[in-house]
Amino acid sequence: MQFFRRLTIRKKQSSSEEWRKKEHDYYLQNGSAVLEELLALCNGNCRIPIRYFTASEIHNAIRYSQNKLEIFDGRMVAGSMDKRLVFVRFFPHYFRNFFNIFRDIAITAQMSHLKNVLRLVGCCVEFEKPVMVYEYVVAISLYTLLFEKGNHDDQTRKSLLSWGNRLRIANDVASAIVFLHTEFTTPIIYKDLKPSNVIIDQNSGVAKH
Incomplete structure (x- = not known):
């Protein structure tokens, strides 16, 4: 043994x-x-x-x-x-x-x-x-917000996807892309931009990539 x-x-x-x-x-x-x-x-x-x-x-x-x-x-x-x-x-x-x-x-x-x-x-x-x-952020993916309606109540979705917030999300994403194109020694072309790769901070409403 x-x-x-x-x-x-x-x-x-x-x-x-x-x-x-x-x-x-x-x-x-x-x-x-x-x-x-x-x-x-x-x-x-x-x-x-x-x-x-x-x-x-x-x-x-x-x-x-x-x-x-x-x-x-x-x-x-x-x-x-x-x-x-x-x-x-x-x-x-x-x-x-x-x-x-x-x-x-x-x-x-x-x-x-x-x-x-x-x-x-x-x-x-x-x-x-x-x-x-x-x-760590309390987050939800943009894909979930746009296409998986059953996961959140309508009030939350309407709040996060108001026209003002939609413009802010677009601006946040565009700012990150501009940084990639202009701030590195060699411009970086991002080829995988899609809703599932963008998250929304539910506390601040900021779109993060």
Whole structure:
């Protein structure tokens, strides 16, 4: 019996060591790719540094979370880090364009000072696909507001989609696009603008991308 216990412990230790090695390999591979994107994007002069979280911190942050938001072609899970609420974004298993993930991290980090961009708190590169961590907002996707009428009462929808708010949403989105086109060394052309990639902050009414 003692022998089997020792064997089980060794297997667990071996499995844990293998996983730590994987995390380390992902960290080196993904971390260098993000850094390359940052250097290329900012010509070596980045405004805002990126905070890196460990895989353990990500797991601990969302351990008890049941709050999920299906936006940005992925899943945003509400969690808690450093005693504050955050959104943790996971890319779906079928998403294989790693270059877009690295670029997304680099671009969002340099736009996080804008009110109409969901602020990037940091990222974790210790997974096969990097994970992004954003500020938490009480939000609803523009797609849900426009097309999924059963999810919110009519009064809320009318308030958030008044003509004044529609113009403000259009202006918020346009401002983010203009920044992409004009503020980087090489203009960035955004090709995936759609309602599901825009969220509305239900407290401020600001459209965030």
